[in-house]
Amino acid sequence: xxxxxxxxxxxxxxxxxLADTRRNNLRWLxxxxxxxxxxxxxxxxxxxxxxxxxxxxxxxxxxxDRIFHLDSGDWVVLHPAEWFWGFKKWFLLMLETILMAYVxxxxxCLGALVLCFLASQNITKSKTAxxxxxxxxxxxxxxxxxxxxxxxxxxFSLGPLPGVLAITIHSTGALGKLxxxxxxxxxxxxVVGIVSCGGNWWQKIRFGVIPxxxxxxASYTLLRFEINVRGAxxxxxxxxxxxxxxxxxxxxxxxxxxxxxxxxxxxxxxMLIDVATEKLRHSMMEKESLR
Amino acid sequence: MSTLNLNEHDANLKEQFPxxxxxxxxxxxxxxxxxxxxxxxxxxxxxxxxxxxxxIFTGMQRLGDIxxxxxxxxxxxxxxxxxxxxxxxxxxxxxFLGTFMAAIIAIPLSLLAARNTNLHRLxxxxxxxxxDTLRGIDILIWALIWINVVGLGPFAGVLAIICSDVxxxxxxxxxxxxxxxxxxxxxxxxxxxxRLQQIQFGVIPxxxxxxFSQILxxxxxxxxxxxxIGIVGAGGVGFILSEQIRSLEFQQLSFVILLILITVSLxxxxxxxxxxxxxxxx
Numbered sequence: 039x040x041x042x043x044x045x046x047x048x049x050x051x052x053x054x055x056l057a058d059t060r061r062n063n064l065r066w067l068x069x070x071x072x073x074x075x076x077x078x079x080x081x082x083x084x085x086x087x088x089x090x091x092x093x094x095x096x097x098x099x100x101x102x103d104r105i106f107h108l109d110s111g112d113w114v115v116l117h118p119a120e121w122f123w124g125f126k127k128w129f130l131l132m133l134e135t136i137l138m139a140y141v142x143x144x145x146x147c148l149g150a151l152v153l154c155f156l157a158s159q160n161i162t163k164s165k166t167a168x169x170x171x172x173x174x175x176x177x178x179x180x181x182x183x184x185x186x187x188x189x190x191x192x193x194f195s196l197g198p199l200p201g202v203l204a205i206t207i208h209s210t211g212a213l214g215k216l217x218x219x220x221x222x223x224x225x226x227x228x229v230v231g232i233v234s235c236g237g238n239w240w241q242k243i244r245f246g247v248i249p250x251x252x253x254x255x256a257s258y259t260l261l262r263f264e265i266n267v268r269g270a271x272x273x274x275x276x277x278x279x280x281x282x283x284x285x286x287x288x289x290x291x292x293x294x295x296x297x298x299x300x301x302x303x304x305x306x307x308x309m310l311i312d313v314a315t316e317k318l319r320h321s322m323m324e325k326e327s328l329r
Numbered sequence: 330m331s332t333l334n335l336n337e338h339d340a341n342l343k344e345q346f347p348x349x350x351x352x353x354x355x356x357x358x359x360x361x362x363x364x365x366x367x368x369x370x371x372x373x374x375x376x377x378x379x380x381x382x383x384x385i386f387t388g389m390q391r392l393g394d395i396x397x398x399x400x401x402x403x404x405x406x407x408x409x410x411x412x413x414x415x416x417x418x419x420x421x422x423x424x425f426l427g428t429f430m431a432a433i434i435a436i437p438l439s440l441l442a443a444r445n446t447n448l449h450r451l452x453x454x455x456x457x458x459x460x461d462t463l464r465g466i467d468i469l470i471w472a473l474i475w476i477n478v479v480g481l482g483p484f485a486g487v488l489a490i491i492c493s494d495v496x497x498x499x500x501x502x503x504x505x506x507x508x509x510x511x512x513x514x515x516x517x518x519x520x521x522x523x524r525l526q527q528i529q530f531g532v533i534p535x536x537x538x539x540x541f542s543q544i545l546x547x548x549x550x551x552x553x554x555x556x557x558i559g560i561v562g563a564g565g566v567g568f569i570l571s572e573q574i575r576s577l578e579f580q581q582l583s584f585v586i587l588l589i590l591i592t593v594s595l596x597x598x599x600x601x602x603x604x605x606x607x608x609x610x611x
Binding site for chain 2: 141
C-alpha cells in the first residue's frame with residue numbers, strides 16, 4: 039500500500055527525467071551534426087587532405103631530424119660550438135628583438151594611458167569622444183600587427199623602426215581597451231570627493247583614479263610586454279627588424295642546424311621573460327593584497 | 330575667522346598623520362629609481378634601434394600619402410571581388426579547422442598534464458614542457474616549417490594553428506581539470522557510481538563549459554592569426570594583402586583590410602552569443 043503511493047510520483051519523475059535527457063541528447067546530436075558538416079565543408083575549402091598529410095608526415099619527422107643534425111651528420115648537442123656558431127650575432131639580434139618589444143610596449147602603454155580616460159564613460163562625459171576613442175582603439179587592435187608592419191615598412195623603409203611603430207599601435211589598442219575597462223570599474227567616491235572639494239581634471243585623475251588602477255595597469259603592461267616579445271620575433275619576416283629575418287632565411291634556404299639553434303634561442307628567451315614577468319606580477323599583487 | 334580655523338585643522342591633521350604630509354619618503358625614492366631605470370632602457374632602445382626624428386618625420390609624410398591613396402576603398406567588382414571573398418572564407422576555414430582539431434588533440438593530452446588525472450610525475454613534467462615549447466614557437470614560424478613539409482597552401486596554415494594551439498589548449502585544459510571540485514565525484518562514488526560514471530557526471534559537467542568558452546575564444550583569436558599566415562604563403566587572405574602592398578594597390582588594400590575588420594567583428598559577436606547560449610543552461 040505504502041509502496042503504491044510512493045511509486046506513482048516517482049514514476050512521473052522518472053518519465054520526466056527520461057524525456058528531459060532524450061531532448062538533451064537530441065540537441066547535442068544536432069550540434070554534433072552541424073559541427074561535422076562544418077568540418078567537412080571547411081576541409082574541402084582549406085584543401086585539407088588526410089592522404090597528403092599521411093604521405094608527408096614522414097617529411098615532417100625527417101625535417102625535425104635534419105634540423106637537429108649538423109652538416110657533418112652529427113647530433114647537434116655533441117658540438118654545441120658548431121651548432122651555435124653565430125651565437126654572438128644571434129644574441130645581439132635577440133637583444134634587438136627584446137628592445138623593440140620594450141620600446142613598443144612603452145609607447146603603446148603611454149598612448150593607452152592617455153586614451154583610456156577618454157574611452158571611459160564614467161570619466162569622460164562627452165559621448166562622441168568616448169565613441170570615437172573606442173572605435174580608434176578597436177581599429178588599432180583588430181588590424182594585425184604584421185599588416186601594420188607591412189605598410190610601415192613601405193613608408194619608413196626596412197629596419198626596426200617600422201616594427202616598433204607596429205607594436206606601439208597594436209599595444210595602444212589592446213592595452214587601451216583593458217585600461218578603459220579597469221577605469222570604468224573603479225569606485226567613484228574618491229573622484230566625487232575630489233571634484234566636490236574643487237579639484238580640477240588633472241587632480242581628479244591623479245588622486246582619484248590613478249591610485250585605484252595603477253596595479254592593474256602595471257600587470258596588464260607586463261603581460262603585453264611578454265606577448266610583444268613573441269610578436270617582435272616574427273616581425274622580421276616582413277623586414278621590420280629583429281631576429282625574424284635571420285630565422286626566415288634559415289628556414290627558406292634549408293640551413294637546418296641554424297633553424298634549430300634560432301628556435302631554441304627564441305623559445306628559451308620567451309620562457310625566461312614569461313617566468314620573470316609572472317614573478318614580478320605576483321610580487322606586485324602580493325604587495326597590493328597586504329595593503 | 331574661518332580660514333584661521335581651517336589652518337588650525339590642517340595643523341592638527343599634519344600632527345596626527347605626518348606620513349601623509351611628508352615630501353620625502355623611501356617609497357618615493359624607490360618609485361623614482363624604477364622610473365629612471367625604465368627611462369634609461371628606453372633611451373638605450375631608441376638609440377640602438379636607430380629611431381630618429383627625421384626618419385619618423387619623412388616616414389609619416391609617406392604614410393599620410395598612402396592613407397590618402399587608400400580612399401575610397403575599391404572592392405574591385407567582378408573576379409577580384411570574388412577572389413577576396415574566397416580568400417576570406419579560406420581564412421575562416423583555416424581558423425575553424427585549426428582550432429577544433431587542436432582541441433580534439435589537446436583533450437587527451439591535457440589528462441596527462443593535470444596533477445589530479447595523471448599521477449606519473451615524469452610524464453606530467455614532460456607533457457607540460459612540450460606544451461610550453463609548442464606555445465613558445467609562433468604560428469608564423471610553424472607555418473614556415475609546415476610549408477617545407479606539405480607545400481604552400483592553406484593546409485600548412487591549418488597544421489601551424491594546430492601545433493601552436495595544442496600547446497595553449499593543453500595548458501588551459503589541464504588547469505581547468507586541476508581546478509575541478511572533488512565533492513560531486515565523491516558523492517557519486519559514495520552512492521555506488523563506478524569510475525566512468527564519476528567522470529561522466531562528476532568531472533565533465535564541470536569542465537565542459539570552460540573548455541567550450543576557451544575554444545571559442547581561441548577561434549576568435551585564430552581568425553586574426555589566419556589573416557596573416559598568408560604573408561608567408563600558408564593560405565588565407567594574407568597573401569592578397571602582401572601582394573597588394575608589393576604592387577602598391579592601396580585602394581584594394583584598404584578594402585581587404587575593411588573586409589578583415591568586418592569579418593573579425595562578426596565572428597567576435599557570433600562567438601560571444603554562442604558562448605552565452607552554451608554556458609547559460611548549466
